[in-house]
Amino acid sequence: MKMDARPPVLAADRLTVEVGRRDVCRALDFTVQPGDTLVILGRNGAGKTTLLHTLAGLRDMARGAVLLSGQPYAAWPRGHEACLRGLLAQSQPDFFSATVLETALVGRHPYLGRWDWEGPEDEAIALAALATMGLESFAERQVPTLSGGERQRLAIAALLVQQPRLYLLDEPLAHLDLHHEITVLDHFRDLAASGAGVVMVLHDINLAARYASHVLLLDGEGGHVIGPAAEVLTAERLSAAFGHPLRAVVDGNSTLFVPV
Amino acid sequence: MAHGQVAKPGATSSIRQVRRRAGLVLAGLVLAALAAFAWSLSAGSLPVTFDDLSTALSGGEGSMEVDIIRSLRLPRAVAAFACGGLLALAGALMQVLLRNPLADPYVLGISGGAAVGALGAILAGAASGWIDAGAFIGALGATLLVFGLAHGDGSWTQTRLLLTGVIVAAGCGAAVALMLSLAPEGRVKGMLFWLMGDASGATRPWPALALLVVGLLLAMPFARELNLLARGEVTARSLGVRVGRLRGLVYGLGSLLTAIAVTTVGSVGFVGLIVPHLVRLLIGNDQRLLLPAATLAGGVLLCAADTAARTVVAPIQLPVGVLTALIGVPVFLFLLARHPR
Numbered sequence: 001m002k003m004d005a006r007p008p009v010l011a012a013d014r015l016t017v018e019v020g021r022r023d024v025c026r027a028l029d030f031t032v033q034p035g036d037t038l039v040i041l042g043r044n045g046a047g048k049t050t051l052l053h054t055l056a057g058l059r060d061m062a063r064g065a066v067l068l069s070g071q072p073y074a075a076w077p078r079g080h081e082a083c084l085r086g087l088l089a090q091s092q093p094d095f096f097s098a099t100v101l102e103t104a105l106v107g108r109h110p111y112l113g114r115w116d117w118e119g120p121e122d123e124a125i126a127l128a129a130l131a132t133m134g135l136e137s138f139a140e141r142q143v144p145t146l147s148g149g150e151r152q153r154l155a156i157a158a159l160l161v162q163q164p165r166l167y168l169l170d171e172p173l174a175h176l177d178l179h180h181e182i183t184v185l186d187h188f189r190d191l192a193a194s195g196a197g198v199v200m201v202l203h204d205i206n207l208a209a210r211y212a213s214h215v216l217l218l219d220g221e222g223g224h225v226i227g228p229a230a231e232v233l234t235a236e237r238l239s240a241a242f243g244h245p246l247r248a249v250v251d252g253n254s255t256l257f258v259p260v
Numbered sequence: 261m262a263h264g265q266v267a268k269p270g271a272t273s274s275i276r277q278v279r280r281r282a283g284l285v286l287a288g289l290v291l292a293a294l295a296a297f298a299w300s301l302s303a304g305s306l307p308v309t310f311d312d313l314s315t316a317l318s319g320g321e322g323s324m325e326v327d328i329i330r331s332l333r334l335p336r337a338v339a340a341f342a343c344g345g346l347l348a349l350a351g352a353l354m355q356v357l358l359r360n361p362l363a364d365p366y367v368l369g370i371s372g373g374a375a376v377g378a379l380g381a382i383l384a385g386a387a388s389g390w391i392d393a394g395a396f397i398g399a400l401g402a403t404l405l406v407f408g409l410a411h412g413d414g415s416w417t418q419t420r421l422l423l424t425g426v427i428v429a430a431g432c433g434a435a436v437a438l439m440l441s442l443a444p445e446g447r448v449k450g451m452l453f454w455l456m457g458d459a460s461g462a463t464r465p466w467p468a469l470a471l472l473v474v475g476l477l478l479a480m481p482f483a484r485e486l487n488l489l490a491r492g493e494v495t496a497r498s499l500g501v502r503v504g505r506l507r508g509l510v511y512g513l514g515s516l517l518t519a520i521a522v523t524t525v526g527s528v529g530f531v532g533l534i535v536p537h538l539v540r541l542l543i544g545n546d547q548r549l550l551l552p553a554a555t556l557a558g559g560v561l562l563c564a565a566d567t568a569a570r571t572v573v574a575p576i577q578l579p580v581g582v583l584t585a586l587i588g589v590p591v592f593l594f595l596l597a598r599h600p601r
Binding site: 080 | 274275278279355359360361481484485487488490491492494495497498499500501502540544545546548
């Protein structure tokens, strides 16, 4: 591997991931440099979440290596990896109530010592992230009173509070309306432009085409295609990966993919 | 991003407001604990004066009143307070561990195992020390059994742990029923009292109090990690929490606290279930505040309930577990009805 002054935000080296006896991907190689946005596409059950959790260091891989800022997860001091990469997981039910501000402050955990309490600076960071997600007037609300889309924006705000270098997003647009889909993706594009790396699982091919610099297409049987977005996103490849025919429609400078 | 104004000034102080409120609640609970102790030491068939109390507590020589306070009422009050605190702390820990608001210290079969051990000892006609030992061994045995069965394949799912606990508890319930039906007439009452929870025989309360302090001190450094665990395993792990180690600690600590509590006062119900919920309503679900507050509130509740149990229909003594359940059932049903989901 070429050693730059600054290592890639994330690298997969001959990565093979398995679920049970099935392969999610075999010998996957890629790097995510600062500024890159890699979108993972694939049909239901292709293993997108499993792969993302492996990239987040939460799951063992069958073979190969995942390098976060140049080092395997195990080489980072315990807990420090959470300052470098953040994961937006698929939403889970909350069994205990909490306020919106408390939930956003969760993202400060990696920066606090065992006996520390969140201070005014932490609160300011959390309130700024809530404002970014349009939730500034919700700080005192109890989470169970929020709608599904508001909860999703809160989860994104908590991730922003974590301020990692690498953002791993599992279906960040779940439950969001059209306006918030675009504002969320715009925000992550801005973060990438300022030096972060973004890896996200999306279901909307056209939004992927609009925001991705690179695309990883999983075929659900262990095979994959990865490369610059314009090269990977063709009607032929997408039709094969999703098992449904798609047609490319050219509209000015952009190409839209429409199911037949 | 569409956002008009920044957060209002009122919102910026909100975590401080929450903490000030929690501080007030904690201070109130400390005062309530002192009041509960004062009531417990002074209430009873033999009226005592303030001088008797201070003499008894300062270790001076004195009258029969002083003697009664020191040798009867004080151990009992300490035992009730310590065990109430142990159960409430264990309940709060189990609710986070299992991510289930309905979890209590007994949900993993600990009280069932303790009951089998204690009733077996009573049935065999053992002395009170052996009954305690039987309860403790039974509690730890059930803990290990549930842990071993639920972790047979090395995975950890809350549902599997819960189901295993419920099944082991059901098995213990059957064994308890069998022992009750086989027991000679003279021993059934003692067995029933043990099952319902009873602090009258608690002559050695100090281990429970010491474990209460140690347990709280052990849990507090992990309180913020517990907040994350309550939000789910993936969230906690992605923020750097060593979930496996934390779960092991919570499971072991919760089981030990519960085992000592049931060994000391029997299986007192509902303290471990409702106290954490009551405290959550007051100060929210930050474990750094919830754990100490629930510990104090559980101690106050059981100390007061035990005093009531031995005075309301004196000279008859009620088993304190009956009182806590009589208070606990309606309060819990009320809480359940207004739970958001």
